[in-house]
Amino acid sequence: MAEIWVHVEEDAGAVAPITLEILTKARTLGVDVVAVALGSAAGQTAKLGEYGATKVLADARSDYTEFFSLPAVEAFVALALERKPLAIIFGGSYDGRDIGCRVAARLGVGMAAFATDISVEGETVKVEVPIFGATQVSKKSFAGSGPYVVTIRPKAFAAEAGGAGAPAVEEVSPELPDSSKRVRILDRSVEASEGPKLEEAPVVVTGGRGMGGPENFNILQELAGLLGGAVGATRAVVDAGWMPYAMQVGQTGKTVKPNVYIACGVSGAMQHTVGMKGSKNIISINKDEEAPIFKLSDLGIVGDVHKVVPQIIEAVKAKKG
């Protein structure tokens, strides 16, 4: 049976949600699902099996955590040339993108970025990639030989345990040339934020350019706090330096699918909507009745965010008693 490899990422010491999402999908493809776990991720074999990996290629060397990206590129290239998987799937995450692009370039193979679906028939791999703010779907196939490289947009699939159990673990030790140890990771900084993580929050309150300035995000923080949610921002807001990049929702930035998404002063540019269109319920407030965001909204309010948001805060407080 054809093999599909999945790059294992970690998040705060656990297998990252994106990896579990990809494994969940991969186990439905009728292929052997092989997880490639490098560095500290090599210790995650049980969890990988739970989500669908039948085999884990594990290399626990610390080079993968001491040096940026390049050792993993070398490992994937060396292992892929030797074992010829049909495809290698990476998360559409910071690390996944960095490694995947270089692996595809070195192998001279096709690469599709930010796919939201993948299918396999024999040796043919097809992917679906949303374009233009997910208003259209581009269906793609690969030419030439594999292994084809694919990155998957976060939250394209729901992660569900249900694999066959403990995977076969094979320890590997591909050669890591000195040239792959050229970028040193000096330190890691976590920017503390209050409340739930943006990607996991049941309610997301996002501010766009229409908020007028960074000082006006206080009311969004207050509303999000009352609803047990997190605050997001559009690219325009982040580019203007009002809010940090970690809060960005959209093509560049995070994909969110909360129960309720409240867009405040957000026009609904395609760059943004691709990251929030999967929300269950969308409420938007914008003074321009022509704003594209209203086309996606379950409830659209034509009005001034500086008046409407405080009104919502008052009404929510009253309901909460």
Add this chain to the structure above:
Amino acid sequence: MNVFVTVKQTPDPNATPKLGDNHRLVREGVELVMDQGDEYGVEEGLQLAEKTGGQVTVVSMGPEKANDAIRKALSMGAESGILITDPALAGSDGLGTARAIAAAVKDKGFDILICGTESFDGSTGMVPPMVAEILGIPHLSFAKKLDVEDGKIKVQRQTADGYVTLETETPVVVTVTGGLNEPRYPTLKGIMGAKSKTVETVDAAALGLDAGAVGEGGALVKVESVEPAPQRAAGEIITDEGQSGERVAALLVELKVL
């Protein structure tokens, strides 16, 4: 420092993009602008050149019209430009584009090649790491801060919950995120001065590119079809007359958030 910066001419992000029958982006009859993300790249390059006593060369690939993006960078203060243009390169995928850019810069002795993280139109962000891989040099991605210390390049690279600090030697490719600086506006003097600056135009043959490795024929990813995505049903639109707070709170109760 010998600084290179890539720029891309993309359709105005405020306009509605269209695809032609060949599934390529329609660039005719739409307003084209220098990709917004590239403005940060050019600004960062200029600041780096000013700090280290060097100059900025801008590189772009696209139809002749892409020259406008180069001219804009020149009017911001870049010194010269390279335009890679050839009908044979149209339809290149990420790897084909990376091969062309890598070939155009490889013998230029650059210390740093700065790129936007990803363009507004394609938004795949594949080209910069691929260029670095083809040239056999490191890339530092998603930089929200870029510094030079003792000839070493140091960046704060964005992560999901903060950043990591990375350090390496030159030559290097760096991708920058928006917001790491405030791009300058071209001055009248800059615009006038740009007219006398040199833009070198190169085609696939001049770059020694194998015709089978670039352009539509060399593309390893094929678009089979483009279909409308399922759309959300239209909801209710109301005009605020002081009642919206209550309306939203009622909906939040209905949705069991409250």
